[in-house]
Amino acid sequence: MMPSASTNGPFDRLETRKEYMRGYLQQYRHSNRLRLQLYGRKWRQQNRDRYLAIKRRSYIRRRDIALAYARKRRLELQKRVFSMLGGCCVACGDADFYHLKLDHIRGKRLCARLERRSATSGTGLYIWLINHPEFTLREAQLLCHNCNQMKSLFPAQFYRHFPQVK
């Protein structure tokens, strides 16, 4: 006897089929990641105006979500960089995350030049610092806002007060 057309087992139910397809696509994307990346890059290059229009539209629609996500990501990266650097002010020992600030030991401009990059703050900087721990430990330290202000406004007094700080 021929099986009737409607016996596709569990795939009869739309939800099951959707779930299956979702899993399948996820798997496909995972195992073809590089190929899809290259394809996407090529498409974006060839359809630059269309790509930018789509990007702009979706950004406008999802602006709040995108900004919240970016903020959360930046905060997580910042926490990672701060814990790399000991997690407390190197001068007074204040360990409150919200009191702390990344101090470029030899100045922001020089660090940017050493890093050969123009961005000196934000997500991009944190990612770079995480990927270059040797540079980070050599050129950056944590100071609380108080100590940071003191270092920049009254350096002589600061170094007399905290001779161990660079």
Ligand SMILES: [Zn+2]
């Ligand atoms: Zn301090």
